[in-house]
Amino acid sequence: MEKGQTSGAKKPKEGGAVGAKVVEHVRRLIEDGSLRPGDRLPAERDLALQIQVSRPSLRSGLRTLQAMGVIEARQGSGTYIADGPPKLGDGPLRFLAALHGFTRDEMFEARRVLEVGTTGLAAERATPEHIARIADEVTSMFATLDDPQTFLVHDLQFHRAVAAGSGNAVLATLIDTVAELVFEYRRTTVERARDLRESAELHRRIYKAIRDRNPDEARRQMSDHLNMARMAQAAEEDPAAGPKETALAPRPRRKK
Amino acid sequence: MEKGQTSGAKKPKEGGAVGAKVVEHVRRLIEDGSLRPGDRLPAERDLALQIQVSRPSLRSGLRTLQAMGVIEARQGSGTYIADGPPKLGDGPLRFLAALHGFTRDEMFEARRVLEVGTTGLAAERATPEHIARIADEVTSMFATLDDPQTFLVHDLQFHRAVAAGSGNAVLATLIDTVAELVFEYRRTTVERARDLRESAELHRRIYKAIRDRNPDEARRQMSDHLNMARMAQAAEEDPAAGPKETALAPRPRRKK
DNA sequence: TTTTCAAAAAGGTCGGACCACTATAGACTT
DNA sequence: AAGTCTATAGTGGTCCGACCTTTTTGAAAA
Numbered sequence: 001m002e003k004g005q006t007s008g009a010k011k012p013k014e015g016g017a018v019g020a021k022v023v024e025h026v027r028r029l030i031e032d033g034s035l036r037p038g039d040r041l042p043a044e045r046d047l048a049l050q051i052q053v054s055r056p057s058l059r060s061g062l063r064t065l066q067a068m069g070v071i072e073a074r075q076g077s078g079t080y081i082a083d084g085p086p087k088l089g090d091g092p093l094r095f096l097a098a099l100h101g102f103t104r105d106e107m108f109e110a111r112r113v114l115e116v117g118t119t120g121l122a123a124e125r126a127t128p129e130h131i132a133r134i135a136d137e138v139t140s141m142f143a144t145l146d147d148p149q150t151f152l153v154h155d156l157q158f159h160r161a162v163a164a165g166s167g168n169a170v171l172a173t174l175i176d177t178v179a180e181l182v183f184e185y186r187r188t189t190v191e192r193a194r195d196l197r198e199s200a201e202l203h204r205r206i207y208k209a210i211r212d213r214n215p216d217e218a219r220r221q222m223s224d225h226l227n228m229a230r231m232a233q234a235a236e237e238d239p240a241a242g243p244k245e246t247a248l249a250p251r252p253r254r255k256k
Numbered sequence: 257m258e259k260g261q262t263s264g265a266k267k268p269k270e271g272g273a274v275g276a277k278v279v280e281h282v283r284r285l286i287e288d289g290s291l292r293p294g295d296r297l298p299a300e301r302d303l304a305l306q307i308q309v310s311r312p313s314l315r316s317g318l319r320t321l322q323a324m325g326v327i328e329a330r331q332g333s334g335t336y337i338a339d340g341p342p343k344l345g346d347g348p349l350r351f352l353a354a355l356h357g358f359t360r361d362e363m364f365e366a367r368r369v370l371e372v373g374t375t376g377l378a379a380e381r382a383t384p385e386h387i388a389r390i391a392d393e394v395t396s397m398f399a400t401l402d403d404p405q406t407f408l409v410h411d412l413q414f415h416r417a418v419a420a421g422s423g424n425a426v427l428a429t430l431i432d433t434v435a436e437l438v439f440e441y442r443r444t445t446v447e448r449a450r451d452l453r454e455s456a457e458l459h460r461r462i463y464k465a466i467r468d469r470n471p472d473e474a475r476r477q478m479s480d481h482l483n484m485a486r487m488a489q490a491a492e493e494d495p496a497a498g499p500k501e502t503a504l505a506p507r508p509r510r511k512k
Numbered sequence: 513t514t515t516t517c518a519a520a521a522a523g524g525t526c527g528g529a530c531c532a533c534t535a536t537a538g539a540c541t542t
Numbered sequence: 543a544a545g546t547c548t549a550t551a552g553t554g555g556t557c558c559g560a561c562c563t564t565t566t567t568g569a570a571a572a
Contacts, residue, residue: 018556019319023347031354043522054557056312059524063275063316067323068348070355075523076565086352088344091279092324096342098287099326102426110426113373121365170358170366174430274525299553310526315555331554332534 018053022061025051026070030081037083041071044079067091086173093181104237107182108230114175115159115226116219118166123210123218126165131211134161138207141200148190151200156183158203162222165210189236202228274309278317281307282326286337293339297327300335323347342429349437360493363438364486370431371415371482372475374422379466379474382421387467390417394463397456404446407456412439414459418478421466445492458484 029035041047048058062079065071069087073079096102122130137158144150159179163172202225209218285291297303304314318335321327325343329335352358378386393414400406415435419428458481465474 027351027354030351037355045522055559056557057555059316060319060556063319064323064347065351067320068351070348070351073523074565075563076521078522078565081355086356088348088352091320092326092344092348095283095286095321095324095326096344096429098283099293099337100342100425106424106426109377109424110430113370113377113427114430117369117373121369168362168365169356170362170434171369173352174366174370174434178426178430301553312527313525316525318554329554330534331532332552334534334553 018057019060019064021053022051022058023064026061026065030070035081037081039081041079041081085176086169088173088177093177097181104182104185104233105230107178108226108233110178111175111182112223112226114171114178115162116223118163118168118171118175119206119210119222120215120219121168121171122162122165123213123215125167126210130161130165131207134158134165134207134210137161138200138204141203142197145196145200148193148196149187151196152183152187152190155199155203156180162206162210186233186236189233192236193232194235195232199225199229199232274313275316275320277309278307278314279320282317282321286326291337293337295337297335297337341432342425344429344433349433350440353437360438360441360489361486363434364482364489367431367434367438368479368482370427370434371418372479374419374424374427374431375462375466375478376471376475377424377427378418378421379469379471381423382466386417386421387463390414390421390463390466393417394456394460397459398453401452401456404449404452405443407452408439408443408446411455411459412436418462418466442489442492445489448492449488450491451488455481455485455488 026035026041035041042050044055044058044062048055051058053061062071062073066073069082071079072082097107126134137154140154141151141158144154156179160172160176163175166172202221206218206221206225209215209221282291282297291297298306300311300314300318304311307314309317318327318329322329325338327335328338353363382390393410396410397407397414400410412435416428416432419431422428458477462474462477462481465471465477
């Protein structure tokens, strides 16, 4: 009470989240079409004035939007609405995996549920362009059998291409989120992989089923592939034997 | 260059994101077991010292974690690691829906792929406790046929309970994310609903199939239910006739 | 016309001060 | 002594203003 204040401190508008106000404002701009992917937002100093919040609070809200993958800030240039393919940041799932001890098997099972259904849809609806892209990835996989890291990239791209072939962006986004996490993890073990050729062959069969417009076969092949991949990864992790509690999150070490 | 600086300004450690440093630090604490759900983080001022960043930067990182649903800040008390059920904030998907124009049909299709597979798993593995909870929700639905809003809550709870019955937390999280968005939207139209009784009946059939350990039947019933729900919502939106481009995201109004 | 470079613009970071809410220890009442 | 109330310390929330780094851009120079 005795010390003076450098400048002014206003009254707190509502109770809590001024940052939320920013998110809400931007959401409205997007939902009513004023902002579209690729557009640039007003400068922070200007936007702060428009929304009637301070710049720190504005930045707080923008940071939230950034974490959600909605906007992208480029220093010196501006802040832009994300325009790439829909992306549900891999961060969240990764944290959830660490927090709740998601196991590798759970991740693969989730992929199986997602991708089996989606692959069936792709077999029904994929356009020739989609099918061509899927074929390209299969070819690339066969071409990189001796380079596990690159092989893995094309593996992921293959699954992305199939998901795109389903024509359902929601499913494609979900698959991408889960698959990316699995692949990121596998990147560290793939060097010990066996049977890259067999893996490529299984992908080829999925491709053929989609090309032949055979949803049931496509589903079956995708299911087989993911089961195989799950076991392969288990073997890579524990070359010895019995894979058991191998989780993405580590042992529960408690301090208290 | 000519004006004095109030206080100090350090050299920029690395290139860019100091906030990312915070996220990374917390991630490590979680992944190595030092922080577990429900734990309290050190006070911002202390944590900032530990990580060697300023408090604003620390808060920036914490805001990111908050957006990901990893932490929860309680004013006057502290910042805590989220402990509830895994939650992949609905925010992101909602924005993606607005940005990329996800349609209602796409959302329902994603749910169908996710929930049909998951329901099959639930029919195989649900414990008696899980089954009891599913039964409770069905009962509640029949008890609230005259209160659409409450009915809807139990509808959502039913699907959550089924997902929990699958024993797969990853799938449960994904379903929750998508379903919540769909329900949030439907909350605005459900007042015009017809046939709440028929909807309850369909849920009861899913429950029975799970109880009877009949995965195929459970899958079939869930698929039917979601198809029916999709059409029902279309009717609620457009009581007149032909449901067409009704999307979660609005018309593309462009300024330029 | 092309190249160069310095100013402007925009996001990133920082320190400090103050506000609002919570929880708790100590004082007061009973 | 037990219960209640209140002052206070602690913690997150907000704001300001200044400065840094990067990008962009337009004018000057070649």
